[in-house]
Amino acid sequence: MPLTIHGIPASRAIRPLWAATELGLAFNHVPTPYLGGATRTPGFLALNPNGHIPVVVDARPDGDVVVWESMACALYIARHHGQPDGASITPANPREDAEALRWSFWAVTECEADALTVLMHRLAMPAERRKPELAQAAEKRLAVRLRVMEQHLTAQQAAGCLYLAAERFTVADLCVASVLNWARPARELMKGHPLTHDWIVRCTERPAHDVARALG
Known part of the structure; x- marks a missing residue:
């Protein structure tokens, strides 16, 4: 292989x-x-x-x-x-490739650190080590970022698209959902950005995600 x-x-x-x-x-x-x-x-x-x-x-x-x-x-x-066939996660044209690049870089530079803070201090760390004030500050910053995502998803859905770059799930969705999924323990943040929350769930409930998570 x-x-x-x-x-x-x-x-x-x-x-x-x-x-x-x-x-x-x-x-x-x-x-x-x-x-x-x-x-x-x-x-x-x-x-x-x-x-x-x-x-x-x-x-x-x-x-x-x-x-x-x-x-x-x-x-x-x-x-x-x-294959850039318009059916797989591979970008099928320069526009889809550009969406994959810009949203992936956006997720890393704008969201990842705060999303990880939310995950650690709302869920992953032992309760006695969590610092809610750090999670709250991270969620406040993420709310600004997620407004950008919510606006984009609103425009996409108005055009009949449920995903970031196309009508289908692509690597753009995979990369960004892998980051924003960490922020799901922030319930009020998710409640305030319902399209983003539903999109995260739609992405992470894909069978391939479950298979990948189960690898040793």
Whole structure:
């Protein structure tokens, strides 16, 4: 199999794992955790000197291509292992490709840190370690960002589209939903942005997402 994905689903590695699963690709999965030193071995650091998961290794006839940074991994898989046929998650034209790029970068730069803060301090951390004030501040910032998303989804739905870039689910939705899903424990935030909430649910309830999350 030409494609190898290092990482675990309970991390940002869910993005390339989900993309590969959506495309029905056969791939090697190396379940590398982010704790315990697995990303600090000489072998792993030779793949990603930053010592982070995920890492995608694509064995191609002209030599291996190594990709790190989770959004880059997902976008690479969609672009180079999918078909631009207007049916898969792969962008079918420059407009869809532009939407995938801009929304993915938007999610990382504008939303990811605050969404992760919400997840950790509303749900993931032990109750005695949570700091509600950090979650509240993050939710206040996210409310500004999600207004942008809500406006876009409103325009998309008026045009008959339920997704970010097209009438169908694409890698744009995959990348952004993988970030905003972390903010779902912020119930009032989600209540105030119903189209965004429903879109997150629609994306993350896809069978391929469930399969990717179940990988060891």
